[in-house]
Amino acid sequence: MKRLLFLYLLLLAPLAKGDDGYQLWLKYDRISNASLRTSYTRSMQFIATEGSSPILNTATDELRQGLKGLLGQSIPSVKASGNRTGGILLRVTPMGADVKDLTPEGYRIVKRQDNLQIISQTDAGVLYGVFALLRQLQMNRPLDSLAVVSRPKVKFRMLNHWDNPNATIERGYAGESMWKWYELPETISPRYRDYARANASIGINGTVLNNVNASPRLLTGEYLKKVAALADVLRPYGIKVYLSVNFAAPKILGGLKTSDPLDPQVRQWWFNKVKEIYQTIPDFGGFLVKANSEGEPGPQDYDRTHADGANMLDEAMKTYPGVVIWRAFVYKADPNADRFKAAFEEFVPFDGKFGSKVIVQVKNGPIDFQPREPFSPIFGRMPRTPLGMEFQLTQEYLGFATHLVYEAPLFKECLDADTYVSGKGSTVAKVIDGSLHGYERTLMAGVANTGSDRNWTGHPLAQANWYAFGRLAWDHSLTSEQIAEEWIRMSLTREPKAVRRIRHMLLRSRDIYVNYNAPMGLSRPWAGVHFAPEPWQNKSPRPDWTAVYYHRADSIGLGFNRTATGSNALSQYHPEVQKGWADAETCPLPYLLWFHHVPWDKPLSSGRNLWDELCTHFYTGADSVQWLQREWAQVKPAVDPVLHADVAGRLRTQYEEAIWWRDAWVLYLQEYAQRPIPAPFQKPKRTLVDVKESVNVYLLR
């Protein structure tokens, strides 16, 4: 024994498994509150599923799996409850008192005859109800408050994947594409099903598999077999597949001389192709089209209109259930034009001219997913054309995978904006959900931030954006706070103080980013790489692909004059909206430079002049990242250590880059403003040349 004194017994380091983020918000850790667990368990003695179908089986399996985790025991599944009580009943009933106030995918969770019933008109509705119940259990809601009725406000709730057949993702920052085209249809990655589960759990019911800059490959018989294999995995989760199509496919694949949408042979080609698709995938969702935009082919190549193009596909789709989603993201390389106005000018004149299966998909703002944009003026201006919303989840302009930006406030800002087109309260949300103009086909699309990375989204906290998108597509009346709360408690921690801190971080994160990146209505300080600051960038084959086009800095001031004395893009809005933004004196500061060219020394409502106010944004924005770091440090005990270290690392990068952005902007603008950095801020430690050199690194091959 004595010689043991000389031995230093080292403790075996615990092999902490660590949270690799793969489970997303579907963790189903056992509920730690024992009395709550007991009370749940007493009411969940069995799961009785009336009937059988792939989606109902999914619902049963998901409920079983979720309860097994949350309650820590296996709950038996039966075909019918008989007279038993104390269980969960899954019921599909097309008619009846319990469902007559529901829409098809809606559900009711209700206590009936001592059973908890999840009822819907459809199998999919039951599946959504199951996930809703599980969510409430994950949130530890008391048993007697589980009753709920819910209907989706939007019919088509879908992700758009900008994934290419070569597995790269345009604007993807979480690995490469999940779709293993070379391995399909024979090899089915388990990840496909996990992707479906995650989407179904937040109500997403459609997915566009491929990039809008569309390879024609996807429409070949070879690839349709692969698409069908994916559709087979997604179908039991109520998710339909859609494809982005290349408008020139009749020429490229069909060997025709033209892809003119009015050419009979072209129309026949699409007719045959649609028929072939439906023979392969009977519940195919439809097409998404980017036409005559950024070099993509389209009907204008043949002097036809967007309506001509969309209606050709509409006709080909006529006898099938699919829809035709036509993107309004178009603009021309005109140095004298204002890119802001292009989409409105090209689309609004065609209101009412689109076929009965067409939805026009509009990006939230008039430019391109900038950190902050006013809502697109198209919303509300095409009352006879169903308009879908296109949000971007992937952080193309929001710091890739190293900046924390919780996007729900960005989405809500747009959805809650008032278009005034039918009087006060005509919000964008009411345009999108069809209530304002009576659209039957309603759509919300999110450009996915998912990839092959183990944690799906690169930045672990960016999972919240996927989650928030799904929840808002289902119900845009949810608040950013509610969604954050749900996501944090299901994904990160249930410790109340930590939940509060992280929620606060998320809710402030987008404004922090805007402050150091593009405050006060600035936009697009990028050129080639949408990562590094390049506000000085003034060379490009297209003027609207430079940075100076957008901010218009000169010796007098800064900002893009879009009032009547400038491009007059403002006139595209309803007069009530114009009123809010037309006068530089009263225009809210977040949109000031979006609509006005403002002199550097102009005094603002904040009490500071423009230059000082700008500097205040850049500096406090960058400093706030340190606040994020401090808050994150505080929650360490409540969060998985591997995940915590990951986020902490990213916050360090974010801080470095926030300083980089701040320095780039203030040093560059100072050359025009010719003013000192106002106290108490310190002037940057580096020169503009230094910053440009560091940026140039990222422009090398």
Add this chain to the structure above:
Amino acid sequence: MKRLLFLYLLLLAPLAKGDDGYQLWLKYDRISNASLRTSYTRSMQFIATEGSSPILNTATDELRQGLKGLLGQSIPSVKASGNRTGGILLRVTPMGADVKDLTPEGYRIVKRQDNLQIISQTDAGVLYGVFALLRQLQMNRPLDSLAVVSRPKVKFRMLNHWDNPNATIERGYAGESMWKWYELPETISPRYRDYARANASIGINGTVLNNVNASPRLLTGEYLKKVAALADVLRPYGIKVYLSVNFAAPKILGGLKTSDPLDPQVRQWWFNKVKEIYQTIPDFGGFLVKANSEGEPGPQDYDRTHADGANMLDEAMKTYPGVVIWRAFVYKADPNADRFKAAFEEFVPFDGKFGSKVIVQVKNGPIDFQPREPFSPIFGRMPRTPLGMEFQLTQEYLGFATHLVYEAPLFKECLDADTYVSGKGSTVAKVIDGSLHGYERTLMAGVANTGSDRNWTGHPLAQANWYAFGRLAWDHSLTSEQIAEEWIRMSLTREPKAVRRIRHMLLRSRDIYVNYNAPMGLSRPWAGVHFAPEPWQNKSPRPDWTAVYYHRADSIGLGFNRTATGSNALSQYHPEVQKGWADAETCPLPYLLWFHHVPWDKPLSSGRNLWDELCTHFYTGADSVQWLQREWAQVKPAVDPVLHADVAGRLRTQYEEAIWWRDAWVLYLQEYAQRPIPAPFQKPKRTLVDVKESVNVYLLR
């Protein structure tokens, strides 16, 4: 109770976790043989590590972690054994009887004074010894046969990653790059360490992080910080980082007017750059250079030689420990030349002219990683220049991630080939391990098949190629069978019959692939995409980038005449080697068309004429994939179900594609041969036009 009769209690499907392949061959599942486990445990009561260092701590931790899994209990770790016995002792001793027959990284495992000792001259050697011991336990070797002495035959055993800063991998089929450049240096993915573990466990001690088509980014201060962060993770596993460098860096990064290797400013620039690198990464491994090859810059841009270029870097590296690895993979777009001869012609004349830190890295064959090539004639012909071997693990020409090709036989075929340069037995292996010409700097490099995919290599069985490469770089005398046996038992199953079947599959797989893809010395039936058959491809900016350049099919026959009546590339080999291949009558069939243009009706040693023999290869090759499928089906009970399903899916794809290759070849060649498909084979169900159309799908954007 009665009503329970009406209930169908469904069994809860077991939530099979499934083997996602992430653990590779380091699974350390508990040894199922209880008596063996007991006997091991009795001799492994503690781990005593003499001394402390990052690598020794790694060795201790790895041993602890491995034993915990294998023995099912935690073994205490102590600083010294004192007088205790019955444990494992890790000892580093630079001198002494136990190590004097070792090289620095070699190790001895020996029973001494009732302890099992792992002894080496270096910390790294102890680490390798630990992994060797764990491997023996994983193999369930009896306790009394654990003693072993091992020395690496090659000094630099490294992976070459063809990874780009934008995260794509040139010729990568397992996701995107593991290196998250945008997140480094602040965020350290746990995967980096797991990568290091895997490599160290098979003796790999170096890694080139970036593509040989090198971005200059990696040499900027910004990226060197990121490289340093990776070096910090790899260092405790005895692995050094290397960088591929862009020869034009002095111009691109330094702003110089030239990158002429004889220009004093250019030399100074490299001198400063190397100094900067070593200030950041004190144990930096060195440079890898692809110069004047496939459009990359190099010394010939300034009328200088490869030696001039390499020696400039050699000089810059002089006072540092790093090496300069200069690739011999060069060829010119000369329609009248034979690409086969280019590297030899450009390099052999410079034998003895390279500086004291240079290693010339030569691909195994004279063309480019084809399914079967004769060894490069350079081996043996540069006795005064250390030559490194470059193998390709990633299956650029071996069916990407859907074809099963176990590459150890391919590597061995080259290593065991006899160059005859110093008489019989002058194998390529002896050139590479330095024993033939007394090289002190010896190198074996493998172009990595790893990516961000969860299972690292895409095809689960392709992990065997990573494993085999490491094992052969350490000891090229191991057989393909031994290595397969080890890998299977550690990675897939220990069930003896299944091991035997899978080993047989692996060992036959490369010949099966060659048979349907490029038999009898055919090569490079690819053009743009190295995936789909294109033997007809005859259009390219360079003749040597067409397919017809290589097979030379015409109405008379097939094959590339490289004898004295043709390009005479054969003359680059030693006369003894020439003898074996120069005569079409006696040339082994696997190399026949590599060296000879053979008439279609020429009778061969097999008793068939060329056309019939070719068809036999194509058809039996494709049919053999069905044999692979059947064998794999047989091992189902012994293999993890998720992994089994994954491989089964890939084998289905492989079969489809094998038929595709077969059909493409026979239908295309038939147009020249004008002969029927010989019995008992059936002619393809499709036409050549059909095949071309299906190939064209993969050429679309």
